[in-house]
Amino acid sequence: MSILLFGMSGGIASAPAVSTDSIRERIMQDLRLRLESIQSVGSESAAAGNTPGVRYAASATYTGTVTRQYQIQVVTGGASGVAAVTITDVTPADQRTLWPAGTADDNGSVAAVVTSGTAFNVGTLGVQMTLTWTGNLASGDTWFVWAGTYTRTVDQVIEVADDDPSVPVWIEIGTPTEDPVEGPVQKISYEMDVTLLCSIERTPDPKTEISELIAAVKKAVVGTEIARTRSGLAIDTELLGSAGFALGDTKSRSGFEMTLLIHYRHALTDPHTL
Secondary structure, X not given: OOOOOOOEEOOEEOOOOOOHHHHHHHHHHHHHHHHHOXXXXXXXXXXXXXOOOOEEEEEOOOOOOOOEEEEEEEEEXXXXXXXXXXXXXXXXXXXXXXXXXXXXOOOOOOOXXXXXXXXXXXXXXXXXXXXXXXXXXXXXXXXXXXXXXXXXXXXXXXXXXXXXXXXXEEEEEOOOEXXXXXXXXXXXXXXXXXXXXXXXXXXXXXXXXXXXXXXXXXXXXHOOHHHHOOOOOOOEEEEEEEEEEEEOOOOOEEEEEEEEEEEEEEEOOOHHHO
């Protein structure tokens, strides 16, 4: 975000007064943009009835701007170097409602021969899949992988059933609360609490995926000085802590709640301070 409201000198804002509402909204927008920049690949799964004993793993860095689900399906059965797969974008309709108008599917163009233990491209946006097997893959064997940006803000929260895998990972930014605190002469300081609710669909290795998501969220919101100051809008952002949880009767989703404390300041002459 390139908007800089405050020129910081010795930690005191020196720019003209800006309304509390404007500052708060811009701070929240900076937070949204940084969370939306988290790109990930995960929640791969295999269809029931696949050839047993095939190991599969998605990897690489997703370069797309929307959340997608890919289908990898064997169309030519056979051994390593003979079996071939097709790639189809099978993103569910409810997820597509969040896509900007005109966003195209990311399908593979032709069937691709795959080699055991060697990564192959899934679509054109950086996702890769590795299948490892002995013997033959069977025509019809199918795997799925999600890739994308996972932020859901208070403006666009999706109701997700506990057992619904249509949104494998999501981050909800809770409605902030704020309190005035002591500040320098002619300035008033605020502390704003923001809760991030980060949830992930249960996978064979949820602890690893949750740990990776925690690291990605921390890096996005407090990993650099420009992030901690919300692109110059705030004095600092503190990470107060996080706690894990599990959702649903079947514990089908798990995740963590992370609490941030954002310090910011504006002029006492601003009418929004009263």
